[in-house]
Amino acid sequence: MPEIRRDPLSGRISLIAPERGQRPTDFSVSEEKVEPIRCPFCPGNEELTPPEVLRIPEEGPWRVRIVPNRYPALSPEAAPPAGGDEFFAAEAGLGHHEVIIETPEHQKSLERFSPEEVRLLFEAFRKRARGLLDQKRWAYLLFFKNRGRRAGASLSHSHSQLLALPFLPPLLERELRRAEEFYRRTRRCLLCELADREAHGPRLIHLSPHFVAFQAFAPRQPLETWILPRFHSPNFFSLPPEMEIDLARVLLRVLQLLEKTLPQFPYNLVFHLEPPSTPELPYFHWHLELIPSLTRVAGFEWGAESYIVPLRPEEAAAFLRDQNP
Ligand SMILES: [Zn+2]
Numbered sequence: 222m223p224e225i226r227r228d229p230l231s232g233r234i235s236l237i238a239p240e241r242g243q244r245p246t247d248f249s250v251s252e253e254k255v256e257p258i259r260c261p262f263c264p265g266n267e268e269l270t271p272p273e274v275l276r277i278p279e280e281g282p283w284r285v286r287i288v289p290n291r292y293p294a295l296s297p298e299a300a301p302p303a304g305g306d307e308f309f310a311a312e313a314g315l316g317h318h319e320v321i322i323e324t325p326e327h328q329k330s331l332e333r334f335s336p337e338e339v340r341l342l343f344e345a346f347r348k349r350a351r352g353l354l355d356q357k358r359w360a361y362l363l364f365f366k367n368r369g370r371r372a373g374a375s376l377s378h379s380h381s382q383l384l385a386l387p388f389l390p391p392l393l394e395r396e397l398r399r400a401e402e403f404y405r406r407t408r409r410c411l412l413c414e415l416a417d418r419e420a421h422g423p424r425l426i427h428l429s430p431h432f433v434a435f436q437a438f439a440p441r442q443p444l445e446t447w448i449l450p451r452f453h454s455p456n457f458f459s460l461p462p463e464m465e466i467d468l469a470r471v472l473l474r475v476l477q478l479l480e481k482t483l484p485q486f487p488y489n490l491v492f493h494l495e496p497p498s499t500p501e502l503p504y505f506h507w508h509l510e511l512i513p514s515l516t517r518v519a520g521f522e523w524g525a526e527s528y529i530v531p532l533r534p535e536e537a538a539a540f541l542r543d544q545n546p
């Protein structure tokens with residue numbers, strides 16, 4: 222029977238409307254790979270990208286590079302637009318839009334990284350974030366990854382993106398507001414509460430010493446998976462190294478479980494970090510949301526800003542738990 226669910230964090234509504242007998246493996250999508258003749262992210266082709274803003278290590282062959290996006294959505298030099306007034310609000314598109322080239326190896330996708338290689342990625346995020354936040358101009362940093370054409374990636378060489386924004390994204394605003402309301406009512410951090418509940422619930426897929434991975438209660442897509450710290454962690458960038466490695470392992474485990482279920486699945490991975498202006502909030506902390514691109518966003522989604530999902534998260538979780546080695 223269909224069910225209407227509300228995501229406890231964002232307040233977003235999803236209709237869970239399972240089709241008879243649909244299994245997680247039925248959502249498999251095949252994509253044709255279009256490869257450029259010269260990949261701009263491969264070693265030796267560095268001159269095909271704008272000059273790098275960060276590289277690890279600083280000397281010798283690089284392992285991670287961060288470069289400005291060739292087609293940026295925002296620019297630190299954007300001029301004020303000609304039109305725009307109080308009614309038709311518009312302002313200069315100020316910001317940074319950068320690409321993190323995650324590996325020198327063209328064929329290596331994220332789920333095949335070692336935990337240390339994933340940790341290196343977090344280190345690159347942290348270093349670049351520090352550089353951008355020192356400018357004291359930006360309201361939010363959004364890290365995300367698009368994998369596969371359906372999920373918006375135009376190149377197959379493993380990479381992610383970073384946007385420094387002059388505004389707080391409305392989705393974050395909503396999550397923060399709801400978390401604050403919850404805190405006022407209960408004196409509990411909403412994300413700690415969620416982590417506690419999911420660690421013992423039917424949507425659990427993996428539990429590590431410090432993190433919990435589970436199927437979202439009200440997902441936007443089949444197999445939408447969240448990763449939360451199991452402790453109050455209001456500042457992503459101050460995670461101790463042993464926890465970073467644990468997080469890397471959990472992320473790899475999740476990607477590998479999904480990859481086993483749906484080989485080459487397209488996805489978006491979003492880091493919802495705390496706003497830099499208010500770290501150490503008692504009621505909110507960072508989390509990862511991994512959203513596979515399996516069903517089409519269509520009329521209902523555009524019209525209602527809500528989602529129809531044809532797979533019960535609890536069934537997806539049971540299936541994924543069975544895939545565990
Ligand atoms: Zn390449």
Ligand SMILES: [Zn+2]
Binds near residue numbers: 411453454506
């Ligand atoms: Zn918390």
Ligand SMILES: [Zn+2]
Binds near residue numbers: 230396493508510
């Ligand atoms: Zn979130």
